[in-house]
Each structure stands twice: as C-alpha cells, then as structure tokens.
Amino acid sequence: MNSADQQAGAPHDAGRTASPDAPRRKGNRVFWALLLGVAAVILAGAGVVAGAASAGWSTDTPQVLGIAPRPGSRDVAGDTPITIAFNMPMNQDSVRAHLRIDPPTDGTVTWENNTLIFRPQPGYRRGLTYTVAVDTGASSPLLRTLAAPVSVQFKTAGLPSLYRSVPPAGAESVPTDTLVTLQFSQPMAALAALDSRPDPGAHVRITPDAGGRWQWLGSTTLAYRGASLRPATRYSVTVDKALADYTGSPLDQDYSFTFTTLRPAVVATRPEAGTQFAGTSDPIVVTFNGPVDRASAEAAFHLAPAATGRFAWAPDSTVFTYTVSAPLPADTQIQATLDGVKPGAGDLAQAAPYTWSFQTSPRPQVTGTTPADGAGNVEATNEIVVRYSAPVSNTNEELLAG
Secondary structure: OOHHHHHHOHHHHHOOOOOOHHHHHHHHHHHHHHHHHHHHHHHHHHHHHHHHHHOOOOOOOOOEEEEEOOOOEEEEOOOOOEEEEEOOOOOHHHHHHOEEEEOOOOEEEEEEOOEEEEEEOOOOOOOOEEEEEEOOOOEOOOOOEOOOOEEEEEEEOOOOOEEEEEOOOOOOOEOOOOOOEEEEOOOOOOHHHOOOOOOHHHOEEEEOOOOOEEEEOOOOEEEEEOOOOOOOOEEEEEEOOOOOOOOOOOOOOOEEEEEEEOOOOEEEEEOOOOOOOEOOOOOEEEEEOOOEOHHHHHHHEEEEOOOOEEEEEOOOOOEEEEEEOOOOOOOOEEEEEEOOOOEOOOOOOOOOOEEEEEEEOOOOOEEEEEOOOOOOOOOOOOOOEEEEOOOOOOOHHHHHHO
C-alpha cells in the first residue's frame, strides 16, 4: 500500500475495534485492583483483631462463670444485689438487652471488670421466687454469643414481723425514762432514706398518748422519741400490718401488747423488817419508789397493835415519818402494813400490800457487871462494865447524858 492509500485510510482505521490483547490487559488491571482491595480488608481485619486482643477481647465463646445470689438461695434480703460474672469482657449493651429478671424489678446496672452488678430499687418483693436469666443474645465485643442461656432462681425473705419490743409484752414496773422501741425481723427502711420515710405514726400507736413521736433509728428499729411516760400507767402499743417496708411489703400480721410503768412500792423502812429491840417511841419511816398521793398513803398505813400518831412528809412526797402519840408496848412484835397507796401521778395503785414486822425492846434489866457484885480483891481499873438485857439508849452519848 502506497502512502496515499495509507493517508486515505487513516480515519477509517481510527474507528476500528481495539486489538484482541486490549481486553486482556484491562481485565488484569481490574483483577489486581480487586485483589489489592481484599488484601486491604484482610489486613484491616487483622488489625482489628490484633487491637481487640490487645484490649483483652477474645475470640473464644463467652461463658457465665457464676451468678449471685446462688441458685436455690432462700431468705434473700430485699436489697441484695445480683452479680453475673463472665469469663471475658462483654458487650455491655447486649448483656443488658438480654438480661431478664422476673418478676420485673427496677434497679441500676454497673460493671466491675467482667462482672455485671444489678442493684434493685427500691428492692425485691417479700416472699417471692425470682428468676434471673441471660439468653444467648448476650455477646462479646467480637460478636461471639453465649453458647447456651443461663438461668437461676432464688427466694426472697418472707414478710417482715415484729420479733422484739422494749419493754417486752406484759412488762411490769417499767421505769418512766424507758425508750419504747420496736425491732423488726427484716429491714423496714432504707438507711439512705430514713428521714424521707412516711411518718410511721399512722400505723403505730401508743395509748394513752405520751406526747412522743415514732422515729426510725435504723433500718429495723423504730423508737418512740421525746416521750415522757407517766408512772403507774398501763400503756398499750398497736402496730398495724399496713406498716410496709421499703419495698412496699406489709407486716405478716397486726401486733398489740401492753406494759405497765412503775406503781407505788415501798423501797425502805425504818425500823427494818426483822428488827429486834426497836424503841417503843422510835419514829416509823417509810420510803417509796416515787411520789405518792399523801392522803391515800396515810389511809393505807396500819399498825397492829394499833397506835395513833402523826405523819410528816418529805417535800417530794416520797418519804413519810410516823411518830406515835404514845409509846408502843414493850417487848411486842409490831406488824406494819401499807395497802392501796396511790401514785402522785398515774392511775394504778400499788400492786400488792406491803407488810413487815419488828420487835420492840423489853424493859432493860441488868444481867451482869464487871467487876461482879460483891467481888473482892478487885484490881484497880478505870473500866466498869454493866450489861443489860436490852438496849437502854440509841447512842453512848444518850446513856452518859442520862
């Protein structure tokens, strides 16, 4: 072909299909581009895995190492946390999404290393069986899921009860400064919210009202503060079962008991019981355990044999002195009795009569002397001893003065 022909055919050649080697070269370029892309993804994945390994993640199948409370636990307290320990770091969101507590319970979730901690708010209900389960949707950060679901059950403690009171039911002679307290078998109030608890006075009452206020001293102890108990008074305490614990669970039953504060009682006398040689004109002194009604005490006092006299009282009405108008008979057993003494404040008289006895002194007689009567050859001495059958005076001074 001459040069003219080549020039004439040049535009025609420009529109022709490429040679057979051109598609092969283009395909090779696409293949290598894809290969390099796959390699990049593989290398990136390897980098993620390496980074995950360095962060403590594992490609192993995650497992639950243990759950507390232990399976089958009983009498579990209402505020006991649930802990679930895993063998590796977990995807926390996935664990929470696949954690089930039945009956449903509100609470907060925190993590300590590989352990989930669930704290119930305000607490579990009493006397129920709870199920804690984690299903196979819970996964590790590398999306490895639990091989099998895990489930445990535990039972919460039964309804709370009143198991002790101060004073105890039926107590007598309770001091007026006693702090009345009620102690329950299980926590009734959350320690962090004692001051915000509803007033328990709506469900706990003391009769007659002593002017105090029921207040929580701790999670299990309720006290009647600011009260001034009256002496010689029978008090009644009632506790409604509607008094609920911090989870809303009521008491197992209603409670009621009584106690009695100090009644009038004799704590000391003079002469004392069993005294020998009491003076026939000695005053009789009686001391009570608290202020008494003077008129009732004077009416309640009796001597046998009877003897008239007059009373004198201490300012606080706790002691009287009885002075006989005429001497008591000598060498005689005297019986004194107090029966029906009423309190200065309060309603209850003394619980039982108080009786004691003492012996008056006989008229004294000389039973012997030193030196003896009519003795001879007596050595010089400054001491002469006279012995009597009974006391002749209360003191040596009185004897010498006589």
